[in-house]
Amino acid sequence: MKTPEKLLLLPMPHKVKRTDGHLKLPTQLSIHPGQDTILLPTILDELSADLSKNNDAASISLLTAKEAPRRLRAMSEKEEGYSLEITSSGIDIYASSDAGFLYGAMTVRQLLQQFGGKIPCMEIGDAPVLATRGIQLSFPQGQTAYRPAYMKHLVPWLARMKINELYLYLESFFDFPSLPHMAGPDAMTPAQARSLDKLCKRYNITLIPMLNTLGHCGELLATQRFNHLNEYVAGTERRLSRPFNFCSSSAEVRKLVDGMLNDLCDCFSSPIFHVGGDEVSCIGKCPVCSKLNKDELEIYVDYFDRVFDVLESRGKRGGIWGDMLLKYCASEDSDGLSRIPQSFLERAVIFDWEYSAGSLKSLQFFVNSGFKTIACSSTHLCYSSSVWPYQRDNQRALFKDAITVDTQGGMTTAWANWLGLQEEQFNYLHASGAALLWSGVKGKDFAKGLDVSSFESAYCLQRYGLTDGTLTEYLHILGNASGPILKHLVPYHALEVRKCIYHTDNVLRVWVNYAELFQDGKFKQYKAGVADARKLWEKINKTDAIKSDPYLKYFEGPLLVHELLALRYEMTEEIYAFYDKAAAVQYTDRKAFAVLLDKAAKRLEAHLVDSKQIESYLRNGRRSLGFDKSTLNRMRATRGGIKELSAYIKHLKKSHRPLPVFQQLHNTFMEEFLTDWYGDREHEWADESPRFVRFSKTPMRATTAAVAKAAKETGD
Numbered sequence: 001m002k003t004p005e006k007l008l009l010l011p012m013p014h015k016v017k018r019t020d021g022h023l024k025l026p027t028q029l030s031i032h033p034g035q036d037t038i039l040l041p042t043i044l045d046e047l048s049a050d051l052s053k054n055n056d057a058a059s060i061s062l063l064t065a066k067e068a069p070r071r072l073r074a075m076s077e078k079e080e081g082y083s084l085e086i087t088s089s090g091i092d093i094y095a096s097s098d099a100g101f102l103y104g105a106m107t108v109r110q111l112l113q114q115f116g117g118k119i120p121c122m123e124i125g126d127a128p129v130l131a132t133r134g135i136q137l138s139f140p141q142g143q144t145a146y147r148p149a150y151m152k153h154l155v156p157w158l159a160r161m162k163i164n165e166l167y168l169y170l171e172s173f174f175d176f177p178s179l180p181h182m183a184g185p186d187a188m189t190p191a192q193a194r195s196l197d198k199l200c201k202r203y204n205i206t207l208i209p210m211l212n213t214l215g216h217c218g219e220l221l222a223t224q225r226f227n228h229l230n231e232y233v234a235g236t237e238r239r240l241s242r243p244f245n246f247c248s249s250s251a252e253v254r255k256l257v258d259g260m261l262n263d264l265c266d267c268f269s270s271p272i273f274h275v276g277g278d279e280v281s282c283i284g285k286c287p288v289c290s291k292l293n294k295d296e297l298e299i300y301v302d303y304f305d306r307v308f309d310v311l312e313s314r315g316k317r318g319g320i321w322g323d324m325l326l327k328y329c330a331s332e333d334s335d336g337l338s339r340i341p342q343s344f345l346e347r348a349v350i351f352d353w354e355y356s357a358g359s360l361k362s363l364q365f366f367v368n369s370g371f372k373t374i375a376c377s378s379t380h381l382c383y384s385s386s387v388w389p390y391q392r393d394n395q396r397a398l399f400k401d402a403i404t405v406d407t408q409g410g411m412t413t414a415w416a417n418w419l420g421l422q423e424e425q426f427n428y429l430h431a432s433g434a435a436l437l438w439s440g441v442k443g444k445d446f447a448k449g450l451d452v453s454s455f456e457s458a459y460c461l462q463r464y465g466l467t468d469g470t471l472t473e474y475l476h477i478l479g480n481a482s483g484p485i486l487k488h489l490v491p492y493h494a495l496e497v498r499k500c501i502y503h504t505d506n507v508l509r510v511w512v513n514y515a516e517l518f519q520d521g522k523f524k525q526y527k528a529g530v531a532d533a534r535k536l537w538e539k540i541n542k543t544d545a546i547k548s549d550p551y552l553k554y555f556e557g558p559l560l561v562h563e564l565l566a567l568r569y570e571m572t573e574e575i576y577a578f579y580d581k582a583a584a585v586q587y588t589d590r591k592a593f594a595v596l597l598d599k600a601a602k603r604l605e606a607h608l609v610d611s612k613q614i615e616s617y618l619r620n621g622r623r624s625l626g627f628d629k630s631t632l633n634r635m636r637a638t639r640g641g642i643k644e645l646s647a648y649i650k651h652l653k654k655s656h657r658p659l660p661v662f663q664q665l666h667n668t669f670m671e672e673f674l675t676d677w678y679g680d681r682e683h684e685w686a687d688e689s690p691r692f693v694r695f696s697k698t699p700m701r702a703t704t705a706a707v708a709k710a711a712k713e714t715g716d
């Protein structure tokens with residue numbers, strides 16, 4: 001007998017039993033709702049089905065858990081659980097909740113995606129291992145603009161993977177009615193929030209706002225209007241303190257925070273509201289707070305207990321990150337936990353984050369202390385040059401621990417959506433997170449029922465309709481630290497790759513970063529790796545998926561960065577060679593000297609067109625995914641810098657100063673000329689024609705020798 005085709009579902013249902021035969025479905029599906037569900041319109045949409053009044057004529061029937069055959073009943077009765085009975089005469093979906101019917105239908109959708117109109121007969125019993133399964137999108141840190149069309153695209157995809165929570169990290173990227181004029185450009189409006197909330201409900205997704213209310217409040221504190229609310233150490237200059245933490249005892253802070261909380265409560269229907277609370281770097285230190293006779297833990301807990309009061313009055317519970325409580329309470333000799341009031345213990349939802357490993361101990365600490373706890377992993381976008389597929393193993397380790405200690409749920413965070421990347425390009429890790437949180441972990445499988453290779457096939461098929469592994473192969477080539485591209489860039493293989501293109505306006509930065517790493521033929525190997533990735537991308541570019549998914553094309557972004565990096569490096573080596581030869585003949589052959597510098601300048605200018613494609617990627621990405629604007633501004637400034645450097649090299653033709661060492665073109669000419677004392681050959685920069693004059697400036701710190709001297713005198 002032919003072995004049945006392996007199922008490629010994501011997440012994989014808990015129990016699947018193949019039975020004999022196939023079900024041939026009509027081109028137009030119809031659904032008979034034997035049981036009412038408010039999610040019926042969504043189910044009809046997702047299966048492109050008509051409503052049928054006649055059970056016998058319908059291809060799919062929705063039935064109560066009670067009507068399920070005994071062997072399928074238990075799963076159908078579970079929260080969000082469902083069962084499917086697929087026979088040659090039709091599909092019955094049994095469930096006891098709206099979510100159960102939706103998820104049953106989503107599994108049918110995935111079966112259709114894999115098998116088309118002829119589905120093998122089978123029985124499925126399925127329910128989630130963890131109750132809440134989320135992902136987070138971040139707007140403020142990378143100044144990501146809010147794009148409603150993208151959210152409309154994203155939400156159904158999350159539901160298809162049975163994600164049921166979407167967190168939005170907002171800070172001032174929300175147009176608060178209580179704080180007019182404070183929202184960033186393209187920030188989410190209340191009307192957009194309400195409309196997204198409604199859409200999420202249709203997909204059984206709770207849309208949860210996240211607002212920092214103590215630490216990480218720089219977005220407001222960096223305005224002159226609110227800067228006086230910054231917590232700072234008594235005796236230091238408040239006006240020069242880093243704008244980051246609210247003063248926890250300020251009545252004005254309370255009013256400000258309450259206004260924002262109420263604004264968001266007016267728009268988001270979620271019963272949970274995430275109010276930040278992480279990495280509070282200064283607390284209880286200002287002249288007022290330090291006289292309260294409370295330690296940091298008391299101040300912290302009292303502050304949030306009051307925030308929870310406000311939320312409770314709006315029918316909501318507050319969530320905070322776990323790191324500060326771990327700091328105050330988790331050590332063995334700490335009595336912190338016993339000093340936390342019951343009201344706080346009962347109301348706080350703890351988001352315990354660990355992005356690079358499992359975290360059994362901290363999860364255990366929170367769950368055993370009685371907190372409702374969510375385990376938080378991350379896509380690591382903020383540290384990556386491209387999606388790093390192996391981050392899935394960190395997710396797996398953490399979510400495995402979460403299941404062991406039985407947390408409420410888990411979620412995959414995202415931070416600093418910036419520098420030419422956005423979470424959509426990391427949706428591989430949304431998929432892996434979804435599979436783990438729904439199915440759990442068993443034995444050697446990646447997630448229960450899915451080994452790594454089946455997971456990747458299911459991701460390609462279910463997310464993009466791709467029936468081969470080109471896409472994941474492409475992601476591995478670009479993202480694996482030991483892959484044919486990044487292994488040549490270690491230790492500047494991660495965020496540094498993006499930074500040397502996007503986070504500078506200095507065209508020579510690539511060369512400074514990588515000249516040493518690219519010695520001994522490594523550049524050639526690196527280029528070959530990039531060329532392989534290009535070949536794979538061209539294959540993906542020819543698939544229907546590129547046409548049907550408007551955001552898949554952005555997966556080209558990380559490849560474009562490497563291609564520009566390679567072109568920029570080659571260009572710099574070429575102009576270095578011209579420049580070096582010119583220096584050798586500067587005072588012996590003025591004509592050859594001028595020709596060589598002209599060649600260098602021309603080569604540099606020819607590089608201007610090399611960034612055309614990547615700039616168009618960034619512009620389109622800003623329009624559709626909300627990429628930050630500064631990155632585009634820096635790319636434009638880089639072109640300006642190229643022209644200026646070229647003008648300077650041409651100018652040197654007439655100059656009698658010895659050509660400055662090439663690295664000074666990067667440091668002194670293109671950057672601020674920083675030094676504690678004086679710059680080498682600064683007199684020549686001082687004597688340049690006005691356009692090219694450079695002078696050194698001091699970095700903003702006291703020189704160590706002076707500090708040491710003062711310490712010696714005072715005996716510190």
Ligand SMILES: [Zn+2]
Pocket residue numbers: 231232246247248249250284285286287288289290
């Ligand atoms: Zn204070």
